[in-house]
Amino acid sequence: MMDASGTQSGEDKLHPxxxxxxxxxxxxxERAEAFHLMSRGEAEDLFFGLSSTEQAAVIxxxxxxxxxxxxxxxxxxxxxxLIQASPRDQRDSLIALLDEHTRREVMALLxxxxxxxxxxxxxxxxxxxxxxxxDEAISYLRRQAREHLETVYYAYVHDEQQxxxxxxxxxxxFRARGDQFVRDVMRTDVVTVPExxxxxxxxxxxxxxxxxxxxxxxxxxxxxxxVTVDDIVEVVEEEATEDIQKMGGTEALDAPYLRIGIxxxxxxxxxxxxxxxxxEMLTATAMSYFEGAIERAVVLALFxxxxxxxxxxxxxxxxxxxxxxxxLGEVRTDHWxxxxxxxxxxxxxxxxxxxVIGFVRIVAWNAMSGAYGEHYLAIAxxxxxxxxxxxxxxxxxxxxxxxxxxxxxxxPASASAPFVATLVDVTGVLLYFGVATVLMSGVLV
Amino acid sequence: MMDASGTQSGEDKLHPxxxxxxxxxxxxxERAEAFHLMSRGEAEDLFFGLSSTEQAAVIxxxxxxxxxxxxxxxxxxxxxxLIQASPRDQRDSLIALLDEHTRREVMALLxxxxxxxxxxxxxxxxxxxxxxxxDEAISYLRRQAREHLETVYYAYVHDEQQxxxxxxxxxxxFRARGDQFVRDVMRTDVVTVPExxxxxxxxxxxxxxxxxxxxxxxxxxxxxxxVTVDDIVEVVEEEATEDIQKMGGTEALDAPYLRIGIxxxxxxxxxxxxxxxxxEMLTATAMSYFEGAIERAVVLALFxxxxxxxxxxxxxxxxxxxxxxxxLGEVRTDHWxxxxxxxxxxxxxxxxxxxVIGFVRIVAWNAMSGAYGEHYLAIAxxxxxxxxxxxxxxxxxxxxxxxxxxxxxxxPASASAPFVATLVDVTGVLLYFGVATVLMSGVLV
Numbered sequence: 001m002m003d004a005s006g007t008q009s010g011e012d013k014l015h016p017x018x019x020x021x022x023x024x025x026x027x028x029x030e031r032a033e034a035f036h037l038m039s040r041g042e043a044e045d046l047f048f049g050l051s052s053t054e055q056a057a058v059i060x061x062x063x064x065x066x067x068x069x070x071x072x073x074x075x076x077x078x079x080x081x082l083i084q085a086s087p088r089d090q091r092d093s094l095i096a097l098l099d100e101h102t103r104r105e106v107m108a109l110l111x112x113x114x115x116x117x118x119x120x121x122x123x124x125x126x127x128x129x130x131x132x133x134x135d136e137a138i139s140y141l142r143r144q145a146r147e148h149l150e151t152v153y154y155a156y157v158h159d160e161q162q163x164x165x166x167x168x169x170x171x172x173x174f175r176a177r178g179d180q181f182v183r184d185v186m187r188t189d190v191v192t193v194p195e196x197x198x199x200x201x202x203x204x205x206x207x208x209x210x211x212x213x214x215x216x217x218x219x220x221x222x223x224x225x226x227v228t229v230d231d232i233v234e235v236v237e238e239e240a241t242e243d244i245q246k247m248g249g250t251e252a253l254d255a256p257y258l259r260i261g262i263x264x265x266x267x268x269x270x271x272x273x274x275x276x277x278x279x280e281m282l283t284a285t286a287m288s289y290f291e292g293a294i295e296r297a298v299v300l301a302l303f304x305x306x307x308x309x310x311x312x313x314x315x316x317x318x319x320x321x322x323x324x325x326x327x328l329g330e331v332r333t334d335h336w337x338x339x340x341x342x343x344x345x346x347x348x349x350x351x352x353x354x355x356v357i358g359f360v361r362i363v364a365w366n367a368m369s370g371a372y373g374e375h376y377l378a379i380a381x382x383x384x385x386x387x388x389x390x391x392x393x394x395x396x397x398x399x400x401x402x403x404x405x406x407x408x409x410x411x412p413a414s415a416s417a418p419f420v421a422t423l424v425d426v427t428g429v430l431l432y433f434g435v436a437t438v439l440m441s442g443v444l445v
Numbered sequence: 446m447m448d449a450s451g452t453q454s455g456e457d458k459l460h461p462x463x464x465x466x467x468x469x470x471x472x473x474x475e476r477a478e479a480f481h482l483m484s485r486g487e488a489e490d491l492f493f494g495l496s497s498t499e500q501a502a503v504i505x506x507x508x509x510x511x512x513x514x515x516x517x518x519x520x521x522x523x524x525x526x527l528i529q530a531s532p533r534d535q536r537d538s539l540i541a542l543l544d545e546h547t548r549r550e551v552m553a554l555l556x557x558x559x560x561x562x563x564x565x566x567x568x569x570x571x572x573x574x575x576x577x578x579x580d581e582a583i584s585y586l587r588r589q590a591r592e593h594l595e596t597v598y599y600a601y602v603h604d605e606q607q608x609x610x611x612x613x614x615x616x617x618x619f620r621a622r623g624d625q626f627v628r629d630v631m632r633t634d635v636v637t638v639p640e641x642x643x644x645x646x647x648x649x650x651x652x653x654x655x656x657x658x659x660x661x662x663x664x665x666x667x668x669x670x671x672v673t674v675d676d677i678v679e680v681v682e683e684e685a686t687e688d689i690q691k692m693g694g695t696e697a698l699d700a701p702y703l704r705i706g707i708x709x710x711x712x713x714x715x716x717x718x719x720x721x722x723x724x725e726m727l728t729a730t731a732m733s734y735f736e737g738a739i740e741r742a743v744v745l746a747l748f749x750x751x752x753x754x755x756x757x758x759x760x761x762x763x764x765x766x767x768x769x770x771x772x773l774g775e776v777r778t779d780h781w782x783x784x785x786x787x788x789x790x791x792x793x794x795x796x797x798x799x800x801v802i803g804f805v806r807i808v809a810w811n812a813m814s815g816a817y818g819e820h821y822l823a824i825a826x827x828x829x830x831x832x833x834x835x836x837x838x839x840x841x842x843x844x845x846x847x848x849x850x851x852x853x854x855x856x857p858a859s860a861s862a863p864f865v866a867t868l869v870d871v872t873g874v875l876l877y878f879g880v881a882t883v884l885m886s887g888v889l890v
Contacts, residue, residue: 184714207682269791298746305729309725330702
C-alpha cells in the first residue's frame, strides 16, 4: 500500500516519490534516466501525473520500439493533447504509433482548439438504449468496458437515430431493480455543452451542477464525447495561473517557472514592464510643471513616493478583488453600479484612514523634531487631503478598469496591479501638487 | 433537454438560468421568493450549485416543515459543511432534522477542520471483499446502492479485520469476467490520505494520480471515507482565490465580492494598506537625507516616481511568478538557488532594457527642448544606472521574499505586489540618490 507521499516500501529501485519531488529540477537527460530506473508500474504512475508537454518529451526520449506501449496507456483526448504539445516535425511519427481506431478518434480531436470543450473531451463513453432493462444495460455496459470504455460514471441513453435522449448515473443504475427499464430511471434534463464552448465556461457548469462528466453534443444533437471533472481541475488551475501572472504584470508564462527558457521569460516580462515604464514617464512630465513649487518647498517632494504608492496599493487591492470576482462569475460588467458604489465607499473610508495617519505623523514628527518648520499644519493638511483623493481615485480606477477592459473585449486580468498603479501615479502627482498649490498658496508655494 | 446555459423550454415559471444569473445581486428575501417560484426539480438544480453558506441561508428561510426534505438531498459531507456555515444558534435545529444514521455520520465529520481531508470526505463509499467473484461483487454493490451509496467510481476492498487492502475501479469491475475474483483484479497500491492532510496537498495528489476519488484512512488503517474530485475543483478554486486576494495586498475575503459586508471588506483591506503606508513613510525619511541635493538640483526629484515604480513593477512580476510556482508545487524553498540565479539574470536584463529607454528618453527630450540643461548626460546616466540597480533589486526581493516567508512559516502569498513594492521603494530612493551623489558630485549636487 502506498501512503500519502506516494512512497512504497520494500523496493530496491528509485522511489517514485523521490523522482516526482526532484522532477522539476531534473534535466531532460536525467528524467529519461530516472524513468528507466523505476519499475514499469511506478513509471506509469509518474507518467500519468505529467503534463502533456512532459509526456511528449518522455516518449520522444525513449527508443522507438518502446514508444507504442506508452502511447497505448493514454485515452484519446490525452493522446491528442500530447501530440499538440510535441514539436511539429515529430507529430506524424507519434500519430503513426496509434492503432487504426484510436488514430481516427485522435485525428477528429485534433481539429478542436485546446481550450474548448471539443479539445477537452474523451470520445469514449458508455451508451445504453432506453428500451433495455437494467440487467440488460449492465451486461451491455460490461461488454463495452471490455472493448474501449475509459470512464464509467454515467451511461448515456441514445435513441435509434443516435440522438442523446437521457442520462443514467451508475448510482441510479445500481439502485434500480433489474427488471426496470432504462427509460424509467434516466434523467432527461441532460446538461450538455456544444463543441466550441470555452473551457472556463465548461468549468463553471461543472461547479453549478456538481457533475463528474458532461456530454459534448454537436448541432445535430449527436453526442461526440464527454468532458470529465478531472480535466476541469487542470483547467481551473491553468486559468487561475494565467490570471495571476497577468495580474502580476507579466504575460502568462504557459510553462512551469523553472522549465521556461530564460529568454522567453524575459520577453514575457519586458513587454509590460517597458510599456508601464513609458506610461510612468508621464509622472516626470507632470512633476516638471511643479518644479517651481518644489524649488520653493523641497519638503513637498519628500512625500511624493508616499502619495503615489498609496494610490497604487489601494488600486491593486480593488483591481485584484474585482478581477477575481469576475473570473468566478460573481460579478459581471452589468453589475458596474454596485461595484462602483462599494469601491467609492471603501476608497473614501480607506483614504480617510491613511489621511489621518499621515496627518498625525507629520504633526507628531514636527512636535518631536521641528522638521517641517512653522508651516507644518499646512503640509499635514495637504498630505491628508491628497491621500483621501488619491486612495479614492486608486480604488475606483482599480475597480473600473477590469470592467472597461472586459467591455472592450480584452482580458480583465490585464488590469494588473502595476498597470493600475501606473495610471494612478500620474493622477496622484497632479492631485497632490494641485492640493498643495491651493492650500499653501502664499504660505510656501 | 437543457442546453449549455441551463435554459429549459416550455416552462411558465421562472427560468432557473435567469435566477442563477441574477442570484449574486438578489437580496435574501428575493432569493427565498425566487426559490419558491421555481419547480422542485429546477430549485434542486439551483440548490446543488450554491455554496454551503447560501444553502444554509436558503434552508433557514424555508418553513420548518419543508427544511427536512432539502437536508435529505445532501450527502453527509455537504450537510456537515452546511452546518459549519450556519449561525451557531441554528445548528442544533438543523442537526435535529437528520435521521439517526446520517446524524451519526455528520457528527463524526464535524470534528474535522473544514480544510483537511477529514472535513472534505464523504463517509459513504462502496465496499467489497477480496474473496467475492465479480458477479457477486456487482450484485453486492447493487444492494449497497439501494441503501446509501453516493458515489460509484471505485469499490474499496476490505479484509475481515476491516482493513483497506485494495481498490477496484468500476471500469475494471466491468471489464473483468464474472467468475474472476476481486482479489485478482484489484490494485493493492492504493493512494490514501490521512484524516488531517491539508486540502491543498490532497488536491495535488489528485492531480498527480489522475484519480476521481481518494480514500481517507485513519492511523489504524481503517477507511473513514472518500474525498471526490468534484470537491477538489472547489478547493483548487478557493485556494487560488485566497492567494490572488493576498497577492493583491488584502486579506482573503472568504466570501463572494458582492455578498461581503462593506465594513468587513474595509477591515480586510485597511490592515495591509495601513501597514504598507507606515512602511512607505520610510521613503520620506530616506528622501529627507537628500533634501540638500534636491534643493540644488530639483530635476532629480522629477524621476523619483519613475525609479520607484520600476522597482515595484519588476518586484511584482517576480513575486507573482514565484508565489504561483510554489502554490503549484513547481518550486520549493530548497530550489532557492536556481530561482535566485534566474531572477538575477532576468533583473539585470530587464533593468538594462529600462535603463536604455530611460537614458535615450532624457537625451532625446533634451535634444528637442533643452529641458535638462548642460548636465543632461550626467542626469541620463544617473537615471540609467539607477534603473539597472533598482530593477535588479526589485526582481530579487520579489523572488526571495515568498521563499523567506514560507521558511518562517507564513503564507508565501503574503509577499504581495504592494508589499514588495513598498520594500523596494525605500531601497530605490537610497540607490537613486546614492548614484546621483557619486556621479554628479561637483556637477549638480
